[in-house]
Amino acid sequence: MDTTKRASGSVGKVLLQIFLIFVAVTQIYPLIWLVFFSLKDNSEIFSGNVAGLPSTFRWQNYAVALNQGNVIKFFLNSAFVTTVTIVLVLFLSSMAAYAITRMNWKLSKFTMTLILVGMMVPIHAALLPLFMVLKNLKLLNTYASLILPYSAFALPMAVFILGSFFKGIPLELEEAAVIDGCGIYRTYFYIIVPQIRSALATVAIFTYLSSWNELMFAVTFINNQSYQTLTVGMMSMVGTYITQWGVIGAGLMVATIPTIIIYLLCSSQVQESLIAGAVKG
Amino acid sequence: MNSVLSNKKAICIFVIPTLALFFIIVFVPIVVSSYYSLLDWNGVGRGAFIGLKNYVEMFTSTRALNAMKNSLLFAGASIFIQLPISLLLALILASGVKGEGFYRTVYFIPVLISTVVIAQLWSKIYNADYGLLNTLLKSVGLGYLAQDWLGQTSTALAASFVPTLWQYVGYHMLLMYAGAKSISKDIYEAARIDGASSARIAFSVTIPLMKPILKVCLVFSMIGALKVFDLVYVLTNGGPFFTTEVPSTLMYTTIFDTYRYGYGSAFSVFIIVECLAFTLLINKFFKTE
Numbered sequence: 001m002d003t004t005k006r007a008s009g010s011v012g013k014v015l016l017q018i019f020l021i022f023v024a025v026t027q028i029y030p031l032i033w034l035v036f037f038s039l040k041d042n043s044e045i046f047s048g049n050v051a052g053l054p055s056t057f058r059w060q061n062y063a064v065a066l067n068q069g070n071v072i073k074f075f076l077n078s079a080f081v082t083t084v085t086i087v088l089v090l091f092l093s094s095m096a097a098y099a100i101t102r103m104n105w106k107l108s109k110f111t112m113t114l115i116l117v118g119m120m121v122p123i124h125a126a127l128l129p130l131f132m133v134l135k136n137l138k139l140l141n142t143y144a145s146l147i148l149p150y151s152a153f154a155l156p157m158a159v160f161i162l163g164s165f166f167k168g169i170p171l172e173l174e175e176a177a178v179i180d181g182c183g184i185y186r187t188y189f190y191i192i193v194p195q196i197r198s199a200l201a202t203v204a205i206f207t208y209l210s211s212w213n214e215l216m217f218a219v220t221f222i223n224n225q226s227y228q229t230l231t232v233g234m235m236s237m238v239g240t241y242i243t244q245w246g247v248i249g250a251g252l253m254v255a256t257i258p259t260i261i262i263y264l265l266c267s268s269q270v271q272e273s274l275i276a277g278a279v280k281g
Numbered sequence: 282m283n284s285v286l287s288n289k290k291a292i293c294i295f296v297i298p299t300l301a302l303f304f305i306i307v308f309v310p311i312v313v314s315s316y317y318s319l320l321d322w323n324g325v326g327r328g329a330f331i332g333l334k335n336y337v338e339m340f341t342s343t344r345a346l347n348a349m350k351n352s353l354l355f356a357g358a359s360i361f362i363q364l365p366i367s368l369l370l371a372l373i374l375a376s377g378v379k380g381e382g383f384y385r386t387v388y389f390i391p392v393l394i395s396t397v398v399i400a401q402l403w404s405k406i407y408n409a410d411y412g413l414l415n416t417l418l419k420s421v422g423l424g425y426l427a428q429d430w431l432g433q434t435s436t437a438l439a440a441s442f443v444p445t446l447w448q449y450v451g452y453h454m455l456l457m458y459a460g461a462k463s464i465s466k467d468i469y470e471a472a473r474i475d476g477a478s479s480a481r482i483a484f485s486v487t488i489p490l491m492k493p494i495l496k497v498c499l500v501f502s503m504i505g506a507l508k509v510f511d512l513v514y515v516l517t518n519g520g521p522f523f524t525t526e527v528p529s530t531l532m533y534t535t536i537f538d539t540y541r542y543g544y545g546s547a548f549s550v551f552i553i554v555e556c557l558a559f560t561l562l563i564n565k566f567f568k569t570e
Contacts, residue, residue: 031390031402096299103286103287118303121553122553125553126310127536152306152307183285216514220537255398260393274392275455
């Protein structure tokens with residue numbers, strides 16, 4: 001009796017593992033396939049080797065994508081826009097979250113509510129009005145036309161996440177700092193900010209993902225190739241190399257590799273960051 | 282101490298930059314969009330005020346109604362296909378199988394990748410001649426099923442749902458997993474001592490206790506479906522013959538291809554109101570239950 005139960009239990013376990021592996025393959029094989037075809041040329045794909053490993057690894061696809069396909073330019077643009085956005089969001093949201101959750105003023109609760117409502121606003125709402133304003137200010141086709149909207153839409157979530165962290169810091173920290181003669185700015189930058197490093201990392205990851213992957217603003221506000229970010233650049237590159245799968249694949253890989261590296265380096269931090277972003281109230 | 286934390290000047294310096302950016306870029310545009318939506322305007326000069334005519338047109342145009350229907354079908358597919366799969370995976374992983382962390386990490390990878398990349402990748406998967414899907418079908422002897430998935434009206438809509446469902450299964454799985462893990466182990470222990478089976482524990486103990494996170498997932502997949510843009514824009518841009526059009530792509534074409542700024546803004550207002558309405562509705566429904 002006991003042994004049959006154990007046997008059926010282990011059969012169940014094997015079936016469960018097979019199911020989980022099947023799901024893992026479904027989730028990951030399309031991406032592996034992307035790696036494969038980024039290293040093939042058309043004649044190989046069109047002569048029947050669609051799904052398998054490339055017969056020779058054609059790294060020149062990457063060279064073509066990076067140079068002729070302008071992907072290196074798109075990559076640098078994305079990197080610049082994303083980095084500035086992250087720095088701006090961390091700087092602004094941490095100060096605001098601190099003032100809202102730790103300092104004493106009448107409208108602090110109201111301000112927080114306002115910002116929470118802001119988290120629900122889809123970016124569609126701002127698209128045309130921002131386009132008109134940027135056009136009139138002659139700011140279309142500038143980095144600022146992406147950095148400012150990306151930052152603004154990332155702020156509510158950032159303030160929320162950081163705010164909940166600030167609430168957990170003991171008040172004694174500030175008391176001690178003040179007794180030692182620190183003013184508010186020194187207390188904040190030297191005593192408080194070091195306490196919230198992990199929360200800042202969470203916000204940075206969140207902001208990275210939203211701005212690195214954003215398309216709607218990027219495609220609307222930028223049409224000059226020299227300012228295009230990867231998402232828009234990919235679309236124009238796909239148009240140019242429409243028949244050359246290998247080059248397209250290489251471009252898509254370049255756009256994806258930084259994210260994969262960040263994920264491999266700190267996968268649990270990334271997962272936590274997306275959970276924190278979701279469990280917002 | 283109090284005087285330091287009540288320093289008005291510091292509060293202003295800390296808060297005003299954030300609030301200013303937020304107001305100028307998030308709040309003001311909503312108001313402006315609402316105003317635009319009442320105009321007949323092509324972006325040049327001043328538009329003519331036409332009241333609610335854009336909304337009347339929106340709710341009587343078959344093309345617009347079809348786009349709305351598509352986004353609701355999208356939401357339905359997310360809620361009734363994607364979320365159950367995510368829940369199943371979350372429950373299995375949270376029950377402590379071998380390789381728990383590995384599977385969680387792998388399932389989550391697609392979530393992080395740009396939708397543009399996902400859409401390009403899937404357009405290659407769906408390619409009629411050299412796509413992965415048709416190749417796989419042929420290799421298992423189902424070649425007669427091979428077809429131009431995105432190019433024909435009969436399959437394009439369903440085919441354009443799949444990549445999003447595929448991409449975000451891992452996201453909801455992760456949220457639900459976190460929810461299931463946060464339930465106290467004592468409760469499981471008690472249920473097991475009472476002789477409950479794993480399935481019974483899942484349905485009578487775990488899932489009811491996961492209600493808060495399930496609500497979040499429901500809201501996210503609903504909202505995500507209603508405002509979906511990137512994937513459809515890159516994959517089909519609403520084609521063939523508008524069969525895959527959703528409100529946000531229709532908004533985009535209306536504004537930037539046909540220069541009907543007022544009518545396009547009506548769509549953006551519709552999307553905001555729709556998202557808020559469903560968020561409130563889901564919250565209300567889950568509270569009173």
